[in-house]
Amino acid sequence: MAGEPGHTCARGPRCMSDYQARISGPLMxxxxxxxxVPAVSAADLIRPMATEASADVAxxxxxxxxxxxxxxxxxxxxxxxxxxxxxxxxIEKMAEPDASGLQLLRDAAEKMKFSARGYHRVLKVARTxxxxxxxxxxxxxxxxxxxxxxxxxxxxxxx
Numbered sequence: 001m002a003g004e005p006g007h008t009c010a011r012g013p014r015c016m017s018d019y020q021a022r023i024s025g026p027l028m029x030x031x032x033x034x035x036x037v038p039a040v041s042a043a044d045l046i047r048p049m050a051t052e053a054s055a056d057v058a059x060x061x062x063x064x065x066x067x068x069x070x071x072x073x074x075x076x077x078x079x080x081x082x083x084x085x086x087x088x089x090x091i092e093k094m095a096e097p098d099a100s101g102l103q104l105l106r107d108a109a110e111k112m113k114f115s116a117r118g119y120h121r122v123l124k125v126a127r128t129x130x131x132x133x134x135x136x137x138x139x140x141x142x143x144x145x146x147x148x149x150x151x152x153x154x155x156x157x158x159x
Contacts, residue, residue, distance in 0.1 A: 036152055083125075092123065095127035098139055108143075
């Protein structure tokens, strides 16, 4: 409940960091997308929100999977259907970012001390985000979003 309105801990911020430290670094390094999701308030339930229909999301995801499947088939990679399943060498070729994206990735990897695994997982998520956008190239925007998912809960201010 740390950070939730109306909830406090006598130990302050240290309570949350001690709790999160229970999950080992190597385990966290294997989690590609980390998103802080606050509790839903009554006000959130009352006010109307514009949302994307589930069917629209499903169509976008299906299209991204078709793009990925086609990409892997064209390279002769058998048994690989998604970016998450491809090798590090393959993702480096398929998710080669544009110049500004590459600079962002270099800076983030240095500042956030990404492991080799973390670096490649950011590339895989960024390639998937580009596929969801229907873009042939991984851009700075895709990398920024993938990096934000990687570092959520680790102190976004450090990025």
